[in-house]
Amino acid sequence: MNDIAQMTIKFTEIEGIFNMNKYIALVGTNSDKSTNRELLQFMKRHYADQADIEVVEIKGLPVFNKPDNMKVPDAALAIADKIDQSDGVIISTPEYDHSVPAALMNALEWLSYGIHPFVDKPVMITGSSYGSLGSSRAQGHLRIILDSPELRARIMPSSEFLLDHSLQAFDDDGNLLDQEKLSKLDGLFADFQTFVGLAKQLNHATSINRQEASDYSWDKQ
Amino acid sequence: MKLVGIAGSVADHSYNRMLLKFIANHFSDTVDLEILDINDVPMFNQSDDQTDSEPIAYLTRKISQADGVIIATPEHNHTLTASLKSVIEWLSFNVHPFSDKPVMIVGASYYDQGSSRAQLMLRQILESPGVNAIVMPGNEFLLADVKQAFDENDNLKDANTVKFLGSTLDKFVKFVRVINMLNEPQPTSAEDEDLTASSKIDTTVEGVDMGADDWVEQAAKKVNAVEGDTYVKLDRGLLTVDQLNAFLNSMPIELTYADSNNQFIYYNHMLPADKMLAPRTPAQAGDPMSMVHPARAVKHVKEVIHMLRTGQRDEIKMPVPGNGPDKYILHAYRAMRDSENKYLGINEYVEDLMPMIKWYLAKTGQKLVDDPDAVTGASAETTDASTGASSANERTVAPVAAPATPETDASTGASEDEEEPTSVASAESISASTETAADSEPDDVTGASEDE
Numbered sequence: 001m002n003d004i005a006q007m008t009i010k011f012t013e014i015e016g017i018f019n020m021n022k023y024i025a026l027v028g029t030n031s032d033k034s035t036n037r038e039l040l041q042f043m044k045r046h047y048a049d050q051a052d053i054e055v056v057e058i059k060g061l062p063v064f065n066k067p068d069n070m071k072v073p074d075a076a077l078a079i080a081d082k083i084d085q086s087d088g089v090i091i092s093t094p095e096y097d098h099s100v101p102a103a104l105m106n107a108l109e110w111l112s113y114g115i116h117p118f119v120d121k122p123v124m125i126t127g128s129s130y131g132s133l134g135s136s137r138a139q140g141h142l143r144i145i146l147d148s149p150e151l152r153a154r155i156m157p158s159s160e161f162l163l164d165h166s167l168q169a170f171d172d173d174g175n176l177l178d179q180e181k182l183s184k185l186d187g188l189f190a191d192f193q194t195f196v197g198l199a200k201q202l203n204h205a206t207s208i209n210r211q212e213a214s215d216y217s218w219d220k221q
Numbered sequence: 222m223k224l225v226g227i228a229g230s231v232a233d234h235s236y237n238r239m240l241l242k243f244i245a246n247h248f249s250d251t252v253d254l255e256i257l258d259i260n261d262v263p264m265f266n267q268s269d270d271q272t273d274s275e276p277i278a279y280l281t282r283k284i285s286q287a288d289g290v291i292i293a294t295p296e297h298n299h300t301l302t303a304s305l306k307s308v309i310e311w312l313s314f315n316v317h318p319f320s321d322k323p324v325m326i327v328g329a330s331y332y333d334q335g336s337s338r339a340q341l342m343l344r345q346i347l348e349s350p351g352v353n354a355i356v357m358p359g360n361e362f363l364l365a366d367v368k369q370a371f372d373e374n375d376n377l378k379d380a381n382t383v384k385f386l387g388s389t390l391d392k393f394v395k396f397v398r399v400i401n402m403l404n405e406p407q408p409t410s411a412e413d414e415d416l417t418a419s420s421k422i423d424t425t426v427e428g429v430d431m432g433a434d435d436w437v438e439q440a441a442k443k444v445n446a447v448e449g450d451t452y453v454k455l456d457r458g459l460l461t462v463d464q465l466n467a468f469l470n471s472m473p474i475e476l477t478y479a480d481s482n483n484q485f486i487y488y489n490h491m492l493p494a495d496k497m498l499a500p501r502t503p504a505q506a507g508d509p510m511s512m513v514h515p516a517r518a519v520k521h522v523k524e525v526i527h528m529l530r531t532g533q534r535d536e537i538k539m540p541v542p543g544n545g546p547d548k549y550i551l552h553a554y555r556a557m558r559d560s561e562n563k564y565l566g567i568n569e570y571v572e573d574l575m576p577m578i579k580w581y582l583a584k585t586g587q588k589l590v591d592d593p594d595a596v597t598g599a600s601a602e603t604t605d606a607s608t609g610a611s612s613a614n615e616r617t618v619a620p621v622a623a624p625a626t627p628e629t630d631a632s633t634g635a636s637e638d639e640e641e642p643t644s645v646a647s648a649e650s651i652s653a654s655t656e657t658a659a660d661s662e663p664d665d666v667t668g669a670s671e672d673e
Contacts, residue, residue, distance in 0.1 A: 032268035063264050063304050064297075066232035096310050098349035099300075099342060102265050106303030141300065141342055148299035 020207040022052045022086040030059035030091035030103040035128045035166035036092035064109035076110035080117040088122035095115040095138035112150035116213040120206045123153040124192040134162025149216045225287040226256045229294040229305030236329045236367040237293035265310035272315045284318035289397040294328040296339035313351035320353040323400040325393040327362040335363030411527035416482040418509035436507025480566040483510040499571040499637040529556035
């Protein structure tokens with residue numbers, strides 16, 4: 001009896017691993033030192049038994065210049081491909097000048113120029129800052145940006161993870177120190193898992209959304 | 222008014238750049254708008270500081286020197302372009318040229334939103350503490366359906382749009398004046414004048430010791446100053462630096478330039494110090510004003526600067542007493558202002574008037590005679606500065622002409638009043654004061670007018 005029960009548990013675990021959601025975690029900055037990167041790396045480790053999180057960098061993309069030939073750089077195409085293959089995206093953004101860093105805006109411009117990996121893709125937004133506001137204003141802007149016609153991401157509503165005083169937030173092993181913050185992150189991540197499941201059912205307009213996003217031509221009048 | 226314009230796009234073809242060009246051309250009577258290029262600005266990266274690179278240093282310099290900035294923003298993904306945001310990030314990282322700078326936002330877009338959301342975000346970004354620009358409120362200029370908006374000569378087609386743009390620009394010109402007035406360090410009293418020149422103005426050469434004997438050489442090197450046979454375009458003419466020096470050094474007056482930061486930055490070096498009416502030495506150029514005035518003069522110097530800076534006076538004349546009948550040395554301090562009436566500093570010119578007076582008298586066969594009325598005028602002219610000195614000096618000039626009469630002594634009447642406060646005398650002095658108040662002449666004139 002015990003053996004059977006144990007086997008069942010093990011089977012469930014294995015099934016879980018096979019069905020584990022795959023997430024792309026975009027580091028919202030090109031800076032060498034980033035507590036947002038630290039946060040995503042922590043999430044990757046901390047939720048390793050619940051999801052497969054790949055931390056992806058946006059550094060090194062050329063400045064978006066709206067090329068007439070619609071050519072998107074290979075590095076951006078590679079990110080787009082990863083997002084296409086994923087079940088969802090986690091974006092962690094710093095705040096520069098009350099808004100999203102140019103480097104992240106730049107990545108999103110390339111990732112919506114004739115390609116539309118974000119359409120109906122579930123997105124969880126996190127962010128950290130050295131001060132006490134935890135990138136609140138940048139996160140607000142990022143929501144508006146992700147809602148634009150060529151991105152049309154499925155942003156998890158009514159959720160916000162603001163990591164303030166981020167330089168003091170992690171221990172030497174990169175683990176989040178504040179247990180209250182951690183509980184909040186655990187809760188939001190569990191919600192995101194559910195949201196991703198729900199979002200998969202919210203697919204009736206996806207093909208139309210994709211069509212509209214690609215019809216939103218820069219040259220259309 | 223000198224403005225710079227930034228189009229928030231690095232695309233080859235940009236309607237926002239076209240809009241700025243239209244403003245620059247069509248409204249050239251209102252503003253002098255120079256369009257800045259942001260094409261070569263790298264993506265901002267806080268771990269790779271390129272603040273000193275040419276494209277960023279160029280923007281920093283141009284924006285710092287401008288009276289105001291117009292930003293024309295497209296809208297990508299409900300926001301401004303990353304290229305524009307990157308520029309703003311560089312200019313709020315280790316340098317802050319936008320700080321307290323008046324900014325107007327305009328924008329053009331392909332669709333009917335006309336960049337409304339991008340403008341809103343740009344406004345918030347510009348007002349964040351690191352950028353600290355002062356964005357003109359209201360007066361949103363949104364150019365929708367931009368592909369239809371221009372004719373084949375890149376002019377805006379719709380007359381009403383042009384009219385609205387013009388009125389918005391007019392308001393911005395006023396806004397720039399008001400904001401820059403706020404920014405101008407305006408000491409509330411003469412006491413606040415900083416003679417140590419410790420603050421900084423746009424033209425202050427940083428990183429050179431103002432007190433150094435070779436400040437001129439060091440500062441010139443720092444700013445790559447031109448010299449010799451290089452041409453300088455002037456209002457109105459064209460001279461080489463050598464010609465300009467020859468011209469200024471042949472003036473029959475000694476000229477001194479003290480800037481609005483109270484730094485002594487120039488004099489026409491035509492004579493050695495011991496031959497000058499107001500001695501200056503080459504090593505003094507560059508000194509803060511505190512170094513070139515004795516402590517006892519500081520209060521007076523501050524008062525003079527303050528009156529000129531605040532526009533209470535445009536010029537203050539101070540004769541120097543005690544030079545005998547053959548010399549009448551005049552120090553004149555004239556406020557210098559730009560076309561916007563912004564204070565630029567003091568032009569001090571020193572001259573001996575007597576050679577010119579004597580020449581005139583000889584040429585016209587006249588001689589000086591003492592005029593009792595003249596004293597009143599003369600002392601009124603100098604009351605703000607050094608009344609006592611000037612009235613003493615009046616006396617030294619007088620002997621050239623007729624013998625002095627007691628009536629001309631300005632102080633006599635006044636002191637008599639003080640000593641004999643009879644009711645009649647008081648009444649008289651009251652009426653006299655009333656009169657002088659109407660003439661807005663200060664107290665010490667009272668005695669003189671009473672004598673009349």
